[in-house]
Amino acid sequence: xxxxxxxxxxAHPAWWAFLVHRLSGLALAxxxxxxxxxxGQALHGAAALDAFLRFADQPLFKFGEWGLVxxxxxxxxxxxxxxxxEFGAWSxxxxxxxxxxxxxxxxxxLGFALALFS
Amino acid sequence: MSEELVVKVWRGREDGAFVxxxxxxxxxxxVLDVVTWIQRHLDPSLAYRYACRVGMxxxxxxxxxxVARWTCRTHVSRVAKGEALEIAPLANLPIxxxxxxxxxxFFDRWARARGQFTGAATRHxxxxxxxxxxxxxxxxxxxxxxxxxxxxxxxxxxxxxxxAFVGPAALNRAWTLVNDERDTxxxxxxxxxxxxxxxxxxxxxxxxxxxxxxxxxxTAGIAGLKRLVARxxxxxxx
Ligand code: SF4
Ligand code: SF4
Ligand code: FES
Numbered sequence: 001x002x003x004x005x006x007x008x009x010x011a012h013p014a015w016w017a018f019l020v021h022r023l024s025g026l027a028l029a030x031x032x033x034x035x036x037x038x039x040g041q042a043l044h045g046a047a048a049l050d051a052f053l054r055f056a057d058q059p060l061f062k063f064g065e066w067g068l069v070x071x072x073x074x075x076x077x078x079x080x081x082x083x084x085x086e087f088g089a090w091s092x093x094x095x096x097x098x099x100x101x102x103x104x105x106x107x108x109x110l111g112f113a114l115a116l117f118s
Numbered sequence: 119m120s121e122e123l124v125v126k127v128w129r130g131r132e133d134g135a136f137v138x139x140x141x142x143x144x145x146x147x148x149v150l151d152v153v154t155w156i157q158r159h160l161d162p163s164l165a166y167r168y169a170c171r172v173g174m175x176x177x178x179x180x181x182x183x184x185v186a187r188w189t190c191r192t193h194v195s196r197v198a199k200g201e202a203l204e205i206a207p208l209a210n211l212p213i214x215x216x217x218x219x220x221x222x223x224f225f226d227r228w229a230r231a232r233g234q235f236t237g238a239a240t241r242h243x244x245x246x247x248x249x250x251x252x253x254x255x256x257x258x259x260x261x262x263x264x265x266x267x268x269x270x271x272x273x274x275x276x277x278x279x280x281x282a283f284v285g286p287a288a289l290n291r292a293w294t295l296v297n298d299e300r301d302t303x304x305x306x307x308x309x310x311x312x313x314x315x316x317x318x319x320x321x322x323x324x325x326x327x328x329x330x331x332x333x334x335x336x337t338a339g340i341a342g343l344k345r346l347v348a349r350x351x352x353x354x355x356x
Contacts, residue, residue, distance in 0.1 A: 001132050003209040004278045005325070008184025014324030015275075022321075082322055087345065090338040093324040 017098045021078040024071040031068060062116055066109065073108035077101035120201050123194065125152055127164070128206040131213045136204065143201065149182050149189040153205060153217065166217035173331065176265030179272070180217050181206040186272040188331045208272035224268050224287070231288035231316065232307035237300050246300045258297035261290045261339050263332050270326035270336055282315040286326035286336035289317055293339030296346060308347050309356060317343040 038056070042049045081097040123143050126136040139156050150168055157164040168178035173191040180189050182197050183204050194203065211219035239246065248255050270286040271277055277285045292311045295301050311317050317340045326336040350356045 002211055002213070002278075003132070003181070003206060005186075005209045005273055005275060006184055009181075009186065009209070009273055009325065009329075010275070012325070012328045014322070014328060018321055018323045085322055085337070086341045090335065090341070092335070093327055093337065 013095050013098050014093045017078060017081070017101065020074055020101075021082070024075040024078070027071050028068070028075060066112055066116065069112040070105055070109040074101060074105040077104040123152065123198065123201050123203055125156065126202075126204045127153070127156065127217070129164075129216050131215060134213070134216075136206075143194070147194045149180070149187070149192045149194060149197065149203070149205065150178055152194060152203065153180075153189065164217070165215040174265060176267035179208055179267040179269050181208055181272065186269040186329055188267055188269065191331065208268055210272050210274070210277045211268060219268070221266075221268060224271055224285075225266070227284040227288040228291050230310065231284045231292045232303060232310040233288060233291040233295065234303075235295060235298065235301055236303040238302050239300065248299060252299075254297040254299055257339075257342065258294045261294045261334055261336070264290055264294075264334055265332060267331065269329050269331060270334075273325040273329040275323060275325065276319055276321055280314070280319050283319045284311070284315055286320075286340065289320075289343060290326075290334060290336040290339045293336075293342055296343070305350070305355060308343070308350050311343050312347045312351075312356065317347065 038052060041052045077097075078101045081094050081101060084097065085094055121143055123141045125139045125141050127139060128134055129137045139160055141152050141155050144151070150171065153164070153166050154168075157166065166178075166180070168190060169175040171178075171190045173188055176188070178188055178190045179186060181187075181204075182189065182192060183199060183202075185197075186208055187197070189205075197203070205217065207213050207217050208219045211221065211224060214220050250256075264287060266287065268287065270290075274283075274286055276283050289311060292307055296304050296307055301307075320337070320340045322337060322341075324337050327334075327338070330336065347356065
Protein backbone atom coordinates (compact mmCIF):
# COMPACT_ATOMS: atom_id res chain seq x y z
CA UNK A 1 0.00 0.00 0.00
CA UNK A 2 1.31 3.39 -0.99
CA UNK A 3 0.11 6.64 0.56
CA UNK A 4 -2.93 8.10 -1.21
CA UNK A 5 -3.84 11.66 -2.17
CA UNK A 6 -6.26 13.00 0.47
CA UNK A 7 -8.85 15.80 0.66
CA UNK A 8 -6.15 18.48 0.80
CA UNK A 9 -4.80 17.33 -2.54
CA UNK A 10 -8.33 17.36 -3.98
CA ALA A 11 -9.15 20.91 -2.91
CA HIS A 12 -9.35 22.49 -6.37
CA PRO A 13 -12.28 23.45 -8.64
CA ALA A 14 -11.76 20.80 -11.32
CA TRP A 15 -12.00 18.06 -8.70
CA TRP A 16 -15.19 19.52 -7.24
CA ALA A 17 -16.61 19.67 -10.76
CA PHE A 18 -15.78 15.98 -11.19
CA LEU A 19 -17.47 15.15 -7.88
CA VAL A 20 -20.67 17.07 -8.70
CA HIS A 21 -20.79 15.48 -12.15
CA ARG A 22 -20.29 11.97 -10.80
CA LEU A 23 -22.82 12.31 -7.95
CA SER A 24 -25.48 13.95 -10.13
CA GLY A 25 -24.93 11.25 -12.76
CA LEU A 26 -25.36 8.45 -10.23
CA ALA A 27 -28.46 10.04 -8.73
CA LEU A 28 -30.02 10.49 -12.18
CA ALA A 29 -29.19 6.90 -13.09
CA UNK A 30 -30.92 5.69 -9.92
CA UNK A 31 -33.97 7.79 -10.71
CA UNK A 32 -34.40 6.62 -14.33
CA UNK A 33 -35.95 3.18 -13.60
CA UNK A 34 -38.50 4.92 -11.34
CA UNK A 35 -39.28 7.40 -14.09
CA UNK A 36 -39.91 4.66 -16.64
CA UNK A 37 -42.04 2.75 -14.18
CA UNK A 38 -44.21 5.84 -13.69
CA UNK A 39 -44.54 6.33 -17.46
CA GLY A 40 -45.35 2.63 -17.71
CA GLN A 41 -48.49 3.28 -15.60
CA ALA A 42 -50.01 4.79 -18.74
CA LEU A 43 -50.07 1.27 -20.20
CA HIS A 44 -52.58 0.29 -17.52
CA GLY A 45 -54.99 2.95 -18.79
CA ALA A 46 -55.67 6.58 -18.07
CA ALA A 47 -57.15 5.85 -14.65
CA ALA A 48 -54.01 4.18 -13.36
CA LEU A 49 -51.83 7.03 -14.58
CA ASP A 50 -54.19 9.61 -13.11
CA ALA A 51 -54.16 7.82 -9.79
CA PHE A 52 -50.39 7.85 -9.80
CA LEU A 53 -50.21 11.51 -10.81
CA ARG A 54 -52.55 12.44 -7.95
CA PHE A 55 -50.40 10.39 -5.61
CA ALA A 56 -47.33 12.22 -6.89
CA ASP A 57 -48.95 15.61 -6.35
CA GLN A 58 -47.53 15.93 -2.83
CA PRO A 59 -44.96 18.34 -1.40
CA LEU A 60 -42.40 15.58 -0.97
CA PHE A 61 -42.66 14.62 -4.63
CA LYS A 62 -42.49 18.27 -5.66
CA PHE A 63 -39.30 18.62 -3.70
CA GLY A 64 -37.94 15.47 -5.35
CA GLU A 65 -38.85 16.85 -8.77
CA TRP A 66 -37.07 20.07 -7.96
CA GLY A 67 -33.99 18.09 -6.96
CA LEU A 68 -34.08 16.22 -10.27
CA VAL A 69 -34.27 19.39 -12.30
CA UNK A 70 -31.30 20.74 -10.37
CA UNK A 71 -29.30 17.55 -10.89
CA UNK A 72 -30.14 17.50 -14.58
CA UNK A 73 -29.09 21.13 -15.01
CA UNK A 74 -25.78 20.54 -13.21
CA UNK A 75 -25.07 17.32 -15.10
CA UNK A 76 -25.90 18.82 -18.50
CA UNK A 77 -23.83 21.98 -18.04
CA UNK A 78 -20.92 20.00 -16.57
CA UNK A 79 -21.15 17.66 -19.57
CA UNK A 80 -20.83 20.57 -21.98
CA UNK A 81 -17.63 21.61 -20.17
CA UNK A 82 -16.19 18.11 -20.50
CA UNK A 83 -17.06 17.95 -24.20
CA UNK A 84 -15.33 21.28 -24.75
CA UNK A 85 -12.21 20.07 -22.91
CA GLU A 86 -12.12 16.80 -24.84
CA PHE A 87 -13.09 18.01 -28.31
CA GLY A 88 -12.51 21.77 -28.33
CA ALA A 89 -9.24 23.64 -28.72
CA TRP A 90 -7.34 23.42 -25.42
CA SER A 91 -7.77 26.42 -23.19
CA UNK A 92 -7.06 25.24 -19.66
CA UNK A 93 -9.39 23.35 -17.39
CA UNK A 94 -12.19 25.81 -18.30
CA UNK A 95 -12.79 26.80 -14.73
CA UNK A 96 -14.96 29.65 -15.95
CA UNK A 97 -17.33 26.93 -17.15
CA UNK A 98 -17.36 25.37 -13.69
CA UNK A 99 -18.75 28.67 -12.45
CA UNK A 100 -21.20 28.74 -15.37
CA UNK A 101 -22.32 25.21 -14.44
CA UNK A 102 -22.96 26.23 -10.85
CA UNK A 103 -24.77 29.38 -12.01
CA UNK A 104 -26.89 27.45 -14.50
CA UNK A 105 -27.81 24.98 -11.75
CA UNK A 106 -28.92 27.81 -9.47
CA UNK A 107 -30.92 29.54 -12.22
CA UNK A 108 -32.64 26.32 -13.30
CA UNK A 109 -33.34 25.38 -9.68
CA LEU A 110 -34.82 28.77 -8.83
CA GLY A 111 -36.78 28.92 -12.08
CA PHE A 112 -38.34 25.53 -11.46
CA ALA A 113 -39.12 26.39 -7.84
CA LEU A 114 -40.89 29.53 -9.07
CA ALA A 115 -42.90 27.48 -11.58
CA LEU A 116 -43.87 25.05 -8.81
CA PHE A 117 -45.21 27.73 -6.50
CA SER A 118 -46.94 29.99 -9.00
CA MET B 119 7.56 35.65 11.22
CA SER B 120 8.11 33.57 14.32
CA GLU B 121 11.45 32.06 15.32
CA GLU B 122 10.61 28.43 14.88
CA LEU B 123 8.76 26.02 12.62
CA VAL B 124 7.10 22.88 13.89
CA VAL B 125 7.69 20.31 11.19
CA LYS B 126 6.09 16.89 11.07
CA VAL B 127 8.13 14.55 8.89
CA TRP B 128 7.15 11.08 7.73
CA ARG B 129 9.61 8.46 9.01
CA GLY B 130 9.79 4.85 7.93
CA ARG B 131 8.00 3.08 5.12
CA GLU B 132 4.29 2.62 4.33
CA ASP B 133 3.58 1.70 7.95
CA GLY B 134 5.64 4.61 9.29
CA ALA B 135 4.46 7.67 11.19
CA PHE B 136 5.04 11.41 11.52
CA VAL B 137 7.77 12.67 13.84
CA UNK B 138 7.83 16.31 14.93
CA UNK B 139 10.98 18.48 14.70
CA UNK B 140 11.65 22.10 15.60
CA UNK B 141 13.47 24.01 12.90
CA UNK B 142 14.64 27.65 12.97
CA UNK B 143 12.58 29.88 10.70
CA UNK B 144 14.67 31.76 8.11
CA UNK B 145 13.81 34.24 5.46
CA UNK B 146 13.57 32.87 1.92
CA UNK B 147 13.52 29.35 3.29
CA UNK B 148 12.39 26.56 1.00
CA VAL B 149 10.80 23.31 2.11
CA LEU B 150 13.94 21.53 0.89
CA ASP B 151 16.04 23.81 3.15
CA VAL B 152 13.91 22.68 6.10
CA VAL B 153 14.37 18.99 5.31
CA THR B 154 18.12 19.47 4.82
CA TRP B 155 18.40 21.34 8.12
CA ILE B 156 16.75 18.44 9.95
CA GLN B 157 19.09 15.97 8.29
CA ARG B 158 22.22 18.05 9.05
CA HIS B 159 21.38 19.07 12.62
CA LEU B 160 18.85 16.68 14.13
CA ASP B 161 18.89 13.29 12.49
CA PRO B 162 21.47 12.28 9.86
CA SER B 163 19.53 9.11 9.13
CA LEU B 164 16.67 11.02 7.46
CA ALA B 165 16.34 9.77 3.87
CA TYR B 166 15.28 12.17 1.11
CA ARG B 167 16.35 13.02 -2.40
CA TYR B 168 17.42 16.10 -4.34
CA ALA B 169 20.08 17.12 -6.82
CA CYS B 170 19.86 20.44 -8.66
CA ARG B 171 18.02 22.66 -6.11
CA VAL B 172 16.84 24.87 -8.97
CA GLY B 173 13.83 23.04 -10.40
CA MET B 174 15.53 21.16 -13.21
CA UNK B 175 16.16 17.58 -12.12
CA UNK B 176 12.75 16.63 -10.75
CA UNK B 177 14.06 14.58 -7.83
CA UNK B 178 12.93 16.61 -4.80
CA UNK B 179 9.14 16.25 -4.97
CA UNK B 180 7.32 15.52 -1.68
CA UNK B 181 3.87 15.95 -0.18
CA UNK B 182 3.79 19.27 1.67
CA UNK B 183 0.74 19.87 3.88
CA UNK B 184 -1.12 17.29 1.81
CA VAL B 185 -0.23 18.64 -1.63
CA ALA B 186 2.49 17.26 -3.93
CA ARG B 187 5.13 19.89 -4.71
CA TRP B 188 8.71 20.36 -5.87
CA THR B 189 10.34 21.24 -2.55
CA CYS B 190 13.41 23.09 -3.83
CA ARG B 191 11.24 25.81 -5.33
CA THR B 192 8.48 25.89 -2.75
CA HIS B 193 8.95 28.64 -0.19
CA VAL B 194 7.88 27.89 3.36
CA SER B 195 6.07 31.23 3.47
CA ARG B 196 3.76 30.07 0.69
CA VAL B 197 2.71 26.76 2.21
CA ALA B 198 3.13 26.84 6.01
CA LYS B 199 -0.14 26.81 7.93
CA GLY B 200 0.73 29.15 10.76
CA GLU B 201 4.20 27.86 11.57
CA ALA B 202 3.26 24.23 10.92
CA LEU B 203 4.54 22.07 8.10
CA GLU B 204 3.75 18.44 7.33
CA ILE B 205 6.18 16.76 4.96
CA ALA B 206 5.48 13.27 3.60
CA PRO B 207 6.75 11.22 0.66
CA LEU B 208 4.85 11.41 -2.64
CA ALA B 209 1.57 9.49 -2.75
CA ASN B 210 0.92 6.67 -5.23
CA LEU B 211 4.55 5.51 -5.18
CA PRO B 212 6.29 2.85 -3.07
CA ILE B 213 8.32 4.36 -0.23
CA UNK B 214 12.00 3.47 0.02
CA UNK B 215 12.33 5.15 3.40
CA UNK B 216 11.18 8.41 4.99
CA UNK B 217 10.75 10.99 2.21
CA UNK B 218 12.35 8.99 -0.61
CA UNK B 219 10.01 7.14 -2.99
CA UNK B 220 10.90 4.41 -5.45
CA UNK B 221 10.48 5.92 -8.92
CA UNK B 222 10.99 2.70 -10.89
CA UNK B 223 7.29 1.94 -11.20
CA PHE B 224 6.69 5.55 -12.32
CA PHE B 225 9.14 5.30 -15.23
CA ASP B 226 8.14 1.74 -16.10
CA ARG B 227 4.76 3.26 -16.90
CA TRP B 228 6.38 5.65 -19.38
CA ALA B 229 7.82 2.58 -21.09
CA ARG B 230 4.39 0.91 -21.11
CA ALA B 231 2.92 4.02 -22.76
CA ARG B 232 5.55 3.58 -25.50
CA GLY B 233 7.49 6.58 -24.25
CA GLN B 234 10.62 5.78 -26.28
CA PHE B 235 11.47 7.72 -29.43
CA THR B 236 11.85 5.63 -32.58
CA GLY B 237 13.27 7.37 -35.63
CA ALA B 238 13.96 6.37 -39.22
CA ALA B 239 17.03 8.58 -39.78
CA THR B 240 20.64 7.57 -39.16
CA ARG B 241 23.64 9.63 -38.12
CA HIS B 242 24.47 10.06 -41.80
CA UNK B 243 21.23 11.87 -42.51
CA UNK B 244 20.88 15.62 -42.29
CA UNK B 245 18.98 17.24 -39.41
CA UNK B 246 15.22 17.03 -39.63
CA UNK B 247 13.68 20.39 -40.28
CA UNK B 248 10.54 20.83 -38.20
CA UNK B 249 8.49 23.95 -38.71
CA UNK B 250 8.32 25.59 -35.27
CA UNK B 251 4.89 27.01 -36.08
CA UNK B 252 3.30 23.72 -37.20
CA UNK B 253 0.40 22.63 -34.96
CA UNK B 254 2.13 19.34 -34.08
CA UNK B 255 5.32 21.10 -33.01
CA UNK B 256 3.34 23.61 -30.94
CA UNK B 257 1.48 20.73 -29.24
CA UNK B 258 4.72 18.88 -28.50
CA UNK B 259 6.31 22.08 -27.19
CA UNK B 260 3.56 22.49 -24.61
CA UNK B 261 4.45 19.21 -22.96
CA UNK B 262 8.14 18.79 -23.57
CA UNK B 263 9.54 20.56 -20.50
CA UNK B 264 8.48 17.74 -18.14
CA UNK B 265 11.18 17.09 -15.53
CA UNK B 266 9.75 13.72 -14.44
CA UNK B 267 9.12 14.86 -10.88
CA UNK B 268 6.04 12.66 -10.35
CA UNK B 269 3.94 15.46 -8.83
CA UNK B 270 1.09 14.89 -11.31
CA UNK B 271 1.24 11.12 -10.76
CA UNK B 272 1.05 11.56 -6.98
CA UNK B 273 -1.89 13.98 -7.29
CA UNK B 274 -4.06 11.83 -9.56
CA UNK B 275 -6.89 9.89 -7.94
CA UNK B 276 -7.27 7.64 -10.96
CA UNK B 277 -3.69 6.43 -10.43
CA UNK B 278 -4.74 5.51 -6.88
CA UNK B 279 -7.99 3.86 -8.01
CA UNK B 280 -6.71 1.92 -11.03
CA UNK B 281 -3.33 0.28 -10.51
CA ALA B 282 -2.93 -0.40 -14.23
CA PHE B 283 -3.39 3.25 -15.30
CA VAL B 284 -0.12 4.56 -16.77
CA GLY B 285 -0.82 8.03 -15.39
CA PRO B 286 -0.60 11.65 -16.55
CA ALA B 287 3.19 11.95 -16.91
CA ALA B 288 3.47 8.85 -19.12
CA LEU B 289 0.54 10.01 -21.26
CA ASN B 290 2.02 13.50 -21.57
CA ARG B 291 5.23 11.87 -22.80
CA ALA B 292 3.30 9.78 -25.33
CA TRP B 293 1.49 12.91 -26.51
CA THR B 294 4.76 14.79 -27.18
CA LEU B 295 5.98 11.80 -29.22
CA VAL B 296 2.85 11.35 -31.35
CA ASN B 297 3.34 14.99 -32.25
CA ASP B 298 7.00 14.45 -33.18
CA GLU B 299 7.00 14.17 -36.94
CA ARG B 300 10.34 12.28 -36.93
CA ASP B 301 8.94 9.45 -34.83
CA THR B 302 7.83 6.29 -36.66
CA UNK B 303 6.07 4.32 -33.91
CA UNK B 304 2.88 6.37 -33.83
CA UNK B 305 0.39 3.59 -34.42
CA UNK B 306 2.04 1.28 -31.92
CA UNK B 307 1.98 4.11 -29.38
CA UNK B 308 -1.71 4.82 -29.92
CA UNK B 309 -2.38 1.14 -29.31
CA UNK B 310 -0.34 1.31 -26.11
CA UNK B 311 -2.23 4.32 -24.72
CA UNK B 312 -5.77 3.29 -25.80
CA UNK B 313 -8.16 1.71 -23.33
CA UNK B 314 -8.54 1.37 -19.61
CA UNK B 315 -4.87 1.47 -18.67
CA UNK B 316 -4.35 4.49 -20.90
CA UNK B 317 -6.01 7.77 -21.81
CA UNK B 318 -9.57 6.46 -21.50
CA UNK B 319 -9.22 5.90 -17.76
CA UNK B 320 -8.75 9.63 -17.11
CA UNK B 321 -11.78 11.33 -15.55
CA UNK B 322 -10.61 14.85 -16.39
CA UNK B 323 -10.23 15.70 -12.72
CA UNK B 324 -7.42 18.01 -13.70
CA UNK B 325 -5.28 17.43 -10.62
CA UNK B 326 -2.21 16.85 -12.81
CA UNK B 327 -2.72 20.14 -14.64
CA UNK B 328 -3.49 21.96 -11.42
CA UNK B 329 -0.32 20.74 -9.67
CA UNK B 330 2.38 20.41 -12.35
CA UNK B 331 5.18 22.77 -11.25
CA UNK B 332 6.25 23.27 -14.87
CA UNK B 333 2.81 24.48 -15.91
CA UNK B 334 2.26 21.51 -18.18
CA UNK B 335 -1.33 20.38 -18.83
CA UNK B 336 -1.30 16.58 -19.09
CA THR B 337 -5.11 16.79 -19.29
CA ALA B 338 -4.72 18.52 -22.68
CA GLY B 339 -2.46 15.78 -24.03
CA ILE B 340 -4.77 13.08 -22.70
CA ALA B 341 -7.75 14.69 -24.45
CA GLY B 342 -5.62 14.88 -27.62
CA LEU B 343 -4.72 11.20 -27.36
CA LYS B 344 -8.41 10.31 -26.96
CA ARG B 345 -9.18 12.19 -30.17
CA LEU B 346 -6.32 10.55 -32.09
CA VAL B 347 -7.29 7.07 -30.86
CA ALA B 348 -10.92 7.68 -31.86
CA ARG B 349 -9.90 8.89 -35.32
CA UNK B 350 -7.57 5.92 -35.84
CA UNK B 351 -10.29 3.50 -34.69
CA UNK B 352 -12.84 4.98 -37.11
CA UNK B 353 -10.38 4.65 -39.96
CA UNK B 354 -9.59 1.07 -38.95
CA UNK B 355 -5.94 1.96 -38.35
CA UNK B 356 -5.71 0.82 -34.74
S1 SF4 C 1 -6.82 14.86 -15.63
FE1 SF4 C 1 -6.78 12.63 -15.72
S2 SF4 C 1 -4.65 12.07 -15.50
FE2 SF4 C 1 -4.83 14.19 -14.81
S3 SF4 C 1 -5.11 14.00 -12.61
FE3 SF4 C 1 -7.09 14.04 -13.58
S4 SF4 C 1 -7.74 11.93 -13.83
FE4 SF4 C 1 -5.51 11.99 -13.45
S1 SF4 D 1 4.11 16.61 -16.16
FE1 SF4 D 1 4.69 18.13 -14.64
S2 SF4 D 1 4.13 17.25 -12.67
FE2 SF4 D 1 4.16 15.58 -14.15
S3 SF4 D 1 6.20 14.69 -13.99
FE3 SF4 D 1 6.27 16.21 -15.64
S4 SF4 D 1 6.93 18.12 -14.66
FE4 SF4 D 1 6.29 16.72 -13.02
S1 FES E 1 16.20 19.46 -6.52
FE1 FES E 1 16.05 19.35 -8.68
S2 FES E 1 13.98 19.93 -9.06
FE2 FES E 1 14.16 20.21 -6.89
